[in-house]
Amino acid sequence: MTDSSALIEQYSNSFSNLSESFIGKNIEWVKESREKAFKQFYKDGVPRQDVEEWNTFSYRGIYDNFFANSSEQMDKKIVDKLKPRDKNCPVRMVFYNGKMVKLEEDEPIKGVKINSLKYFLDNCPELIEGKIPDASFYSEHRLSKVVDSRPQGLVALNAAFYQDGAVILVDKNTIVPGYIEIIHIGNASKISMSPVRSVVSLSKNSKCEVVERIVPTEEKTPLYLSNHVTDIELSRFSSLTYLRLVDGNASDIHVNSIHALVNENAELYCPSVIKSQGQSRIESRANLLGIKSNAKIDGLTILNKESISESLTRVMHCTENSTSDQTFRTILNDNSKASFLGKIRVEKSADGTNAIMSSKSLLLSENARANAKPELEILADDVKCSHGVTVGSFNPDQIFYLRSRGISEKNAKQLLTNAFSKIVIDSLPVALSKVSEKFIGVDDHKLEVIGK
Amino acid sequence: MKFLLEIEDLEVEIEDKKILDGLSLTLNRGETAAIMGPNGAGKSTLASILAGKNNYKSIKGSVRYQGEDLLKMSVEERASKGLFLAFQYPVEIPGVATSTFVRIALNAQKKSRGEEELDAVEFLKLAKIKAKELSMSEDLFQRAVNVGFSGGEKKRAEVFQMSMLAPTLAILDETDSGLDIDALKIVSDGIKKFHSKERGILVITHYQRLLDYLEPDKVHILAKGKIVKTGDKSLALLLEKKGYQGIIEAA
Secondary structure (H helix, E strand, O other), rough: OHHHHHHHHHHHHHHHHOOOOOOOOOOHHHHHHHHHHHHHHHHHOOOOOOOOHOOOOOOOOOOOOOOEEEEOOOHHHHHOOOOOOOOOOOEEEEEEEEEEEOOOOOOOOOOOEEEEHHHHHHHHHEEEEEOOOHHHHHEEEOOOEEEEHHHHHHHHHHHHOOOOOOEEEEEEEEEOOOOOEEEEEEOOOOOOOEEEEEEEEEOOOOOOEEEEEEEEOOOOOOOOOOOEEEEEEEEOEEEEEEEEEOOOOEEEEEEEEEEOOOOOOOOEEEEEEEOOOOEEEEEEEEEEOOOOOEEEEEEEEEEOOOOEEEEEEEEEEEEOOOEEEEEEEEEEEEOEEEEEEEEEEEEOOHHHHHEEEEEEEEOOOOOOOEEEEEEEEEEOOOOOHHHHHEEEOOHHHHHHHHHHHOHHHHHHHHHHHHHHHHHHHHHHOOHHHHHHHHHHOOOOOOOOOOOO | OOEEEEEEEEEEEEEOEEEEEEEEEOOOOOOEEEEEEEOOHHHHHHHHHOOOOOOOOOOEEEEOOEEEEEEHHHHHHHHHEEEEEEEOOOOEEEEEEEEHHHHHHHHHHHHOOOOOOOHHHHHHHHHHHHHHHHHOOOOHHHHHEEOOOOHHHHHHHHHHHHHHOOOOEEEEEOOOOOOOOHHHHHHHHHHHHHHOOOOOOOOOOOOOOHHHHHHOOOOEEOOEEEEEEEEHHHHHHHHHHHHHHHHHHOO
16 A cells, blocks of 8 residues: 555656646646646545545545556557447547547548647647636535535546547537547556546537547556546537447546536537446536536446446536436446436526436346435426436346246346346437447347346 | 146145135136136236246145146246236336337247247238237337336237237236227237137136127136136126125035
8 A cells, every 4th residue: 555645746746747748838828727736636636435426435446556647659550450430430539548649530521620639739729728627617516615626636637637638629500420439548568547638619509429439458458547537518509419438447447527518508418338347437517507408418337247337427507497317227247336426406596497317226246236326406496306216136027027928037137138228328319329239239139148 | 638728736825825725727728718706816826827926935736738747847938838928917118119029029939949030020020910900009019018008008918919929828817907898899809819729718807798709618716716616608697697705605
């Protein structure tokens, strides 16, 4: 066990050593924001179980190791191994240890600017100025009026150390065809991290679908922390689908935070599908700022072995007549553990809010554990808000019914497991539901085993 | 002569309560028999035990189906060997489309019998014919199994499954309850069409009306866990007049 103050000093040294090589090092606002973020991280450190949002279980390896920014050179063979792009995907960005190494596109899409954060900071930083908020912006605002920055220790770490990211800027009235894919590959020989900072900004009346895919790190990669933060801004009447597909090895830790500002009549749809064998934490924050804005945040988590995964949502209804919908489904095998920390907050000014939240967990083993903490903080009067949480195993009546029709017990369980996850997959646009089904490997007709 | 179903001295205890107490019953191929009886007599328990439910504390006696020991077979084995139970309360399966469910079931049965499985096109063709016979909307194919179905739709879907799976022994547990008069007619027609000299049908019901349509060969009265009286369809009419109490006391 390494002493935590010694670890912080290692991060501190690393921060000063890297300061000359950081992207945007000559841009005042970038520099200032990094320094502020590092100060916050220096003060708060990696959040531990005494922080409410991190108290469900103890993440392995994250507290007692120093994660250095990975600096290893790209192995072209690994990048070349990637399957070619789907025909519905006109643009793909490939990241290697947190830095973009390849931008594949059929031809530039009119009205869309896509490139790495490094490219933007080197060439046109003015386009993203103001779109990367300070880490303190993410602080937890508790009902007691306390503003707590501690839960965001890893966001602060990201904001201090980010090396690159994806930037997608969509002009007004532009509908991006197909979906944009962002793939993250990790390959390191020592314990390391890849802080990735991304920006997605949609102008008025535009529409875009994005898939962020985390692939398992290469063999022999030791503890690897991929720490992604994405800032999203949706202008009036725009619509974004942002799908996260998270896979990983036992030694992979993936922390992914999205923060979205959703303006009048804009729609955010933010599903995630997680099947990592390692540890993952998926955070989704949506601030519904404009009237009739909408956020849909879904999650499907399928775990086995010793894997753990936590999904956190914070949906803030800030003004009148906004709507939100959260649907989470979790399937747990073996010794896996999952947790859902969902919150809907309805501000005093947000009459006419309609918000629902549901989290269901299916335990397929006696040793699997599911935790769910739904929270509603309602300060307005005229509000429709509901939540439902269940944790359980198979319903014996359903199993008997299926078997009484000739379906074997094993296939009956498989069918019910697939059905359980379907509600999340079926909401997706067709191309993305196909991508997701392929990702988890579901096929009702063949009844292939999922999660095992 | 070999019976299709032969139940001898069946005793079933569930949660310290004897539900079936020395029940004996035979059913021939080509025969339609009705089981009637007061509430709590053990009718539904009999149906579910035959289908393979093992929620009992103890079971005694013997049940032979096509000459084999039925109680030794798994639930799915019974189904594959042609035993079908239309549930009194069909179970909802969210997330599984009715057509997907029936196709998986049908092909699982075919596979276990060593028959060739149906592909999606062949299946749909058959399903459309059967649905039409039952005046069942094809919309139900895509809807999740029994989810949001009305009482009538659920019962009709059970009979639809029965005609798709083409069992040898069909046990219909109060399939007439929850049906309006028109639906009852359609469902009875479906059951009659299903009837053949190779098949046996066991109908559990409370009401005379279904039997008016089906014209059973035999009517058994089940009370206090055993068959107390067996007769032809006129027994059902007598029952209507005298009530269970009258018949049971006379027996």
